Amino acid sequence: MSHKSNRIYEFGPYQLDARERLLQRDGVTISLTPKAFDLLLALVERHGRLVEKEELFKTVWPDTFVEETNLSYNISHIRKALGDGENGQKFIETVPKSGYRFTAAVREVREEGATAMATEPFSLPASSEMAGVTPKPDINIIPHRTSAAKPSVKRKTAALGAFGLLLLCLMVAGLYQLFNHQLGSNSLVVLPFANGSDDPQAEYLSDGITESLINNLSQLPNLKVIARTTAFRYKGKEIDLRQVGSALGVRAILTGRVAQRADSLVVQADLVDAADGSQLWGQQYNRRPSDLFAVLEEISKEVVKRLQPRLGGEGQKQLTKRYTENTEAYYLYLKGLQRRYRGTPQDIKRSIEYFEQAIAKDPNYALAFAGLSNAYNQLPQPPSSLLSSREAAPKAKWAAEKAIELDDTLSEAHRALADIKVSEWDWGAAERECKRALELNPNYALAHILYGAYLSFRGRHDEATAEVKRAVELDPLDLGSNANLGLRYYIARRYDEAIVQARKTIELDPNWWTGHNVLGWAYEGKGLYQEALAEFLKAQSLSGNNMMLSALIGHVYAVSGKRSEAKKTIDELESRSRQGYISGYLVALIYTGMGNKDKALAQLERAYQERDIWICWVKVDPRFDPIRSDPRFTDLLRRIGFEP
Numbered sequence: 287m288s289h290k291s292n293r294i295y296e297f298g299p300y301q302l303d304a305r306e307r308l309l310q311r312d313g314v315t316i317s318l319t320p321k322a323f324d325l326l327l328a329l330v331e332r333h334g335r336l337v338e339k340e341e342l343f344k345t346v347w348p349d350t351f352v353e354e355t356n357l358s359y360n361i362s363h364i365r366k367a368l369g370d371g372e373n374g375q376k377f378i379e380t381v382p383k384s385g386y387r388f389t390a391a392v393r394e395v396r397e398e399g400a401t402a403m404a405t406e407p408f409s410l411p412a413s414s415e416m417a418g419v420t421p422k423p424d425i426n427i428i429p430h431r432t433s434a435a436k437p438s439v440k441r442k443t444a445a446l447g448a449f450g451l452l453l454l455c456l457m458v459a460g461l462y463q464l465f466n467h468q469l470g471s472n473s474l475v476v477l478p479f480a481n482g483s484d485d486p487q488a489e490y491l492s493d494g495i496t497e498s499l500i501n502n503l504s505q506l507p508n509l510k511v512i513a514r515t516t517a518f519r520y521k522g523k524e525i526d527l528r529q530v531g532s533a534l535g536v537r538a539i540l541t542g543r544v545a546q547r548a549d550s551l552v553v554q555a556d557l558v559d560a561a562d563g564s565q566l567w568g569q570q571y572n573r574r575p576s577d578l579f580a581v582l583e584e585i586s587k588e589v590v591k592r593l594q595p596r597l598g599g600e601g602q603k604q605l606t607k608r609y610t611e612n613t614e615a616y617y618l619y620l621k622g623l624q625r626r627y628r629g630t631p632q633d634i635k636r637s638i639e640y641f642e643q644a645i646a647k648d649p650n651y652a653l654a655f656a657g658l659s660n661a662y663n664q665l666p667q668p669p670s671s672l673l674s675s676r677e678a679a680p681k682a683k684w685a686a687e688k689a690i691e692l693d694d695t696l697s698e699a700h701r702a703l704a705d706i707k708v709s710e711w712d713w714g715a716a717e718r719e720c721k722r723a724l725e726l727n728p729n730y731a732l733a734h735i736l737y738g739a740y741l742s743f744r745g746r747h748d749e750a751t752a753e754v755k756r757a758v759e760l761d762p763l764d765l766g767s768n769a770n771l772g773l774r775y776y777i778a779r780r781y782d783e784a785i786v787q788a789r790k791t792i793e794l795d796p797n798w799w800t801g802h803n804v805l806g807w808a809y810e811g812k813g814l815y816q817e818a819l820a821e822f823l824k825a826q827s828l829s830g831n832n833m834m835l836s837a838l839i840g841h842v843y844a845v846s847g848k849r850s851e852a853k854k855t856i857d858e859l860e861s862r863s864r865q866g867y868i869s870g871y872l873v874a875l876i877y878t879g880m881g882n883k884d885k886a887l888a889q890l891e892r893a894y895q896e897r898d899i900w901i902c903w904v905k906v907d908p909r910f911d912p913i914r915s916d917p918r919f920t921d922l923l924r925r926i927g928f929e930p
Contacts, residue, residue: 294395295330298375300368301395302330309367316367319564321346322360329378329388338385354480356541356556358524359563361386472593473536475512476500478521482545482552492544493518494620495553495582499540502586502607504729505697509593512536513731513761531560534762538566538593540585551575555585557592566592576613609693610654615647619654626661637661652693659685659702666867666899676897679709697727704736708743709899711927716740731761735770743902744928747778765791765798772804776811777906784808799829806838811908815846833862837872841909844879852876869893871900875909886910887918894922901926 295302301310307323309316318326324346329337339357347356361378364370370377379387476499481492497514504511512534520530527539542555556568567588571581610616622640625633641658644651662682683706689699704719720737723730738753751774757767768791775784788805795801806821819842826835840855856876859868870892877886893901904910905928913919923929 296393296395297330297333297377297390298368302327318367319360319363319562321356321565322363322367322563325357325360326364329386330392333388333390333392336381336385336387342385354524356527356558359527359558362526363528363563472508473510473512474503474538474540474589474593475517475530475534475536476503476540477530478518479542479544479553479555482543482554483547488544488546490621490624491546491617492542493624494617495542495544495578497620497623498582499585502582503589505727506590507728509590509729510536510760511729513729513757513764513767515731515764515766516761519763527558528560528563536560538589540589542585546575549574551578551581553578553581553585555588557589578613578616579608579611610644610648610651612648612651615644615651615654618644618647619651619657622654622657622661626657626664629664634661634664650692652689652696652699655685655689655692656696656698656702659683659689659706660698663702663705679706679897682706695726697723697730697733700726701730701733701736704733704740708736708740708902709897711902713740713744713927729760731757731764731767734760735767738770738774739902742774742777742906745906747774750774751778763794765795765800768794769800769804772801772808776804776807777903777908779811779908781808781811784811797828799825799832799835802828803835803838806842810842810845815842818842819846833859833868834872836862837869837875840876841879844876849880852880869898869900870896871898871904878910878912881912883913883916886913887916887922890919890922894925904928 293304295304299311300316302308303310304327307320309318309323309326325342328342328345339354342357346360361380365378368377369375375390377388377390379389381387476496479492479496481489483491496517500511500514500517503509504513516534527541531537531539537560539558539560540555541558542553544554545552551571551573553571553573554568555571557566558564559566569585569588571577571584573581610619618640622637622644625637625640638658638661641654641661644654645658648654659682662678662685665678682702686699686703686706689696690703693699700719700723704716704723707713707716707719717737717740720733720740723733724737727733734753734757738750738757741747741750741753751771754767754771754774758764758771761767768787772784772787772791775781775787785805785808788801788808791798791801791804802821802825806818806825809815809818809821819839822835822839822842826832826839829835836855836859840852840859843849843855844852856873859873862868870889874886874889874893877883877889890901890904892898904926905923910919
């Protein structure tokens with residue numbers, strides 16, 4: 287966007303010079319990035335009316351697909367530069383879902399001597415060609431007053447100004463070095479690419495491209511990449527990129543936009559410096575859908591070129607690695623990922639279908655086998671609990687082992703196999719697979735969480751906490767990572783810290799049931815049964831009445847002396863077992879709370895026989911303390927592979 291006009295606009299204490307591209311306040315220049323200046327000028331020229339977002343895109347970023355976060359970031363940058371909202375002065379109004387309006391009165395100024403009109407008060411000529419034309423009500427053309435200072439004063443002023451500018455540059459450079467030192471030049475977040483297609487169903491493609499870039503870049507050495515879940519917390523939100531960079535502790539932010547129409551695929555990618563919002567790199571790709579792999583490789587290479595992490599041969603190889611050459615298989619894999627991340631029982635089942643279709647298109651597609659394994663591993667987990675571990679584990683194991691057979695360097699496959707080894711109580715193999723997954727991808731937050739859980743089950747609580755803290759560092763806004771840290775504190779019997787962490791999780795999303803669940807566990811650990819019950823009931827309401835929470839509520843009833851309510855809960859669970867799998871471990875909790883040792887141990891034996899996923903907790907779960915000394919309990923621990 288270029289402006290050759292010599293127009294100068296005044297509003298409030300500010301002056302905007304279109305030709306010199308300067309924004310000044312009382313003669314002092316205010317720094318704006320080039321795009322922020324173009325955006326401000328576009329709004330000022332259209333002051334008083336709503337300017338829709340699409341019009342701003344076409345004016346400021348012509349012929350380019352740009353992520354909407356770029357627009358919102360630049361608006362935020364302008365507002366800060368103008369002190370918008372300070373002392374009651376408002377310049378830019380946001381019209382939700384539409385655009386922006388420049389609301390301040392604007393006066394147009396011309397340089398003295400530029401035209402005859404510039405030195406005289408404005409009036410409409412009487413000529414017929416202007417008949418019926420009304421001037422804009424908020425604009426007056428007035429002379430621009432130039433300084434009358436003496437030459438010597440000007441020279442002194444210029445010298446002082448130059449010295450001040452030099453000092454300012456040194457300060458900025460120092461702050462930049464400090465910022466670089468604190469955050470590191472090799473840290474990045476890939477924000478969700480926007481879906482620029484006409485079809486909302488095409489969102490799986492924009493999400494999948496984001497996922498692929500995160501996956502590729504996170505496996506590079508010396509590059510910290512924020513995990514997917516935190517990145518997707520910003521999806522669809524109007525954000526300030528500098529605030530995102532500061533909140534996540536990253537040096538750069540990758541944003542983008544994807545549009546697929548017929549046989550055309552348009553991908554816009556922009557790499558932004560998180561310190562000042564300046565563009566480090568940007569590129570639009572207009573390709574065929576079959577060229578998507580090449581586009582992803584080019585974007586990854588450009589990001590690495592700008593951030594310059596130290597890469598060895600393996601790192602360079604990772605940038606160009608393709609998991610399949612079949613575009614159809616890749617698109618099906620992306621659809622499977624989208625469904626699996628949604629996490630509902632129906633979506634997990636649908637994801638399995640997509641992964642199987644991808645494998646049918648390419649039987650050597652290791653990543654699709656890994657996705658299939660992770661989906662099967664998810665089926666016994668709450669809130670889905672569609673299958674028991676005994677039913678799901680063989681299918682998950684087959685898919686994980688097939689993935690590793692096809693590609694031993696696939697971190698996702700080793701994590702999936704580690705999950706299965708935990709459920710098989712093959713503790714040595716589980717730890718090896720966790721370590722292998724993290725060796726291949728140190729930025730893999732889910733692998734850190736799984737390894738942390740494994741360490742908890744083994745009673746290695748300090749190591750477990752350290753692993754999950756690393757996951758939270760990589761995925762700071764992920765609800766699961768934060769809740770898992772609370773669980774690690776609970777299992778270590780650090781109940782006060784568990785309460786603090788659970789509350790942090792709830793602050794991230796008060797309507798997510800697991801945060802309340804963890805808080806309930808921690809309250810119960812401290813003997814605060816009324817508070818625990820309130821949190822479990824809230825979690826149950828938010829989760830859609832899942833059976834795990836019914837059991838936890840039953841246990842609170844039991845330990846707080848409400849035996850009839852506890853017994854009623856057991857009856858309800860037995861009735862619901864005809865509709866789906868009910869964990870013997872969870873029923874054993876209620877019987878333990880009621881003091882019925884024999885029935886508790888019988889239910890734990892059932893959980894053992896069924897390879898119940900919950901049985902891994904039995905060594906360290908504080909709620910089984912009342913039966914821990916029973917020989918039958920210690921025998922159970924030995925059979926699972928735990929030291930009593």
